[in-house]
Amino acid sequence: VTGDAALDAATIVQLFEAVGSDPDFLDELAAAYLADAPEQLAAARAAIAAGSAEDLVRPAHTLKSSSATLGAQGLAGLARELELGARAGSLDGADAALTAAEAEFARVEAALAERRRSGWTSSAS
Amino acid sequence: VDEGVGTAQPAKNLVQPLELAGRRVLIVDDNATNRRILTAQLSRMGMATRETGSSAEALDWVEAGEPFDLALLDHLMPGLDGLALGQAIRAARPNDAPVVIVLSSVGHRAIRDADDVAFLTKPVKPSALHDAIVTALAGETAPSAPTRATGREPAGPQIAIDHRLDILVAEDNAVNQKLALRLLERMGYAADIAGNGLEAISALERKHYDVVLMDVQMPELDGLEATRRIVARWGPGERPTIVAMTANAMDGDREMCLAAGMDDYLSKPIRTAELAAALSRAVDGRRERSADLAEKGVGPS
Numbered sequence: 001v002t003g004d005a006a007l008d009a010a011t012i013v014q015l016f017e018a019v020g021s022d023p024d025f026l027d028e029l030a031a032a033y034l035a036d037a038p039e040q041l042a043a044a045r046a047a048i049a050a051g052s053a054e055d056l057v058r059p060a061h062t063l064k065s066s067s068a069t070l071g072a073q074g075l076a077g078l079a080r081e082l083e084l085g086a087r088a089g090s091l092d093g094a095d096a097a098l099t100a101a102e103a104e105f106a107r108v109e110a111a112l113a114e115r116r117r118s119g120w121t122s123s124a125s
Numbered sequence: 126v127d128e129g130v131g132t133a134q135p136a137k138n139l140v141q142p143l144e145l146a147g148r149r150v151l152i153v154d155d156n157a158t159n160r161r162i163l164t165a166q167l168s169r170m171g172m173a174t175r176e177t178g179s180s181a182e183a184l185d186w187v188e189a190g191e192p193f194d195l196a197l198l199d200h201l202m203p204g205l206d207g208l209a210l211g212q213a214i215r216a217a218r219p220n221d222a223p224v225v226i227v228l229s230s231v232g233h234r235a236i237r238d239a240d241d242v243a244f245l246t247k248p249v250k251p252s253a254l255h256d257a258i259v260t261a262l263a264g265e266t267a268p269s270a271p272t273r274a275t276g277r278e279p280a281g282p283q284i285a286i287d288h289r290l291d292i293l294v295a296e297d298n299a300v301n302q303k304l305a306l307r308l309l310e311r312m313g314y315a316a317d318i319a320g321n322g323l324e325a326i327s328a329l330e331r332k333h334y335d336v337v338l339m340d341v342q343m344p345e346l347d348g349l350e351a352t353r354r355i356v357a358r359w360g361p362g363e364r365p366t367i368v369a370m371t372a373n374a375m376d377g378d379r380e381m382c383l384a385a386g387m388d389d390y391l392s393k394p395i396r397t398a399e400l401a402a403a404l405s406r407a408v409d410g411r412r413e414r415s416a417d418l419a420e421k422g423v424g425p426s
Contacts, residue, residue: 011394014396015304018308018311018396018397019304019307019308019311020307020311025307028303029300029303029304029307032299032300032303033299033300035299036298036299036300058342058344061342061372062297062298062342064372065298065300065301065342065372065393065394066298066299066300066301068372068393068394069300069301069304069393069394070300
């Protein structure tokens, strides 16, 4: 079931073509994502620990946006949930959502590594 | 209005001047007066013209291999109409067909989507004609550039709308920054980057930009506030076209961007086709705006 995949295969294919079928560029893009996403997760964790919905908005938004760019739809969805709650000034359920996002990020990381090994062209994800 | 200048006066368009002198133009119109006017206008731009009132004769010339860079075709003609003639010309010369511009006075919109040709509404002002020719020929330098967005992702550089545009990407997200630069690069644009709204404004102070792709959510100064400041500071003829990029597919988001003074809107993740379409709209918008300002005598400073 595609819903279970950490990375949306169609998005990866589309992205690969859009950047000129250049695996090196996607390696670079994934590396930028893998460097940045843990920082956003940590910032979100810190915001929740500090009880600040306001400080949660930006990391959640950034994580949502770049996850969607790479086809990490599940993670983007969790980050969106965090962002919407935070924008409404609420941290209700934020802790659980962030924990789920952290676990999902581990899956995304593994899936990106797999894609990278296959040169971004394999159909498995 | 005769400005008393002997040479062709390039319109105050924002599209970079392109060499028109020596280009060969085929003019087809059954109305002799129109042909004479077009011939005179094009000659002033330094272009070489050949004209006829007959679609059939025009097609004969093309089929005989006569080289034309551009074909200006009236739409309403007996026999083959302008659109059909354009298609016939392309079919006759699949590899080196001239760029086709169809002149029409009626049904402009109805036939607009009929084919990938440029349309101009009559009567055509010299500046509008000049701009349309520059745009059409510039588009041609990128192979058969279809500037219309299609459902599919066009194959890279083919979509280059080779209008020279100076583009600033205001975006704080490293991943989206990289992707935007890459997509633009594949269209032939080397864009500059600003990491937030304040940086975007300082970039505009240093350099002229035609288009700013503006992320809405940015630290320091967000895209909405940055846009308000840009609009407050630079007049309509001076400021860049601002295209919002936002990851919030929420109701009212678009309205908020437009209310802040942005001209257009892209939702993220950005796609090549949508980006190309937005740039194409930016080119059109800037041309219209500069024409309006020129008409009012308020040329861009």
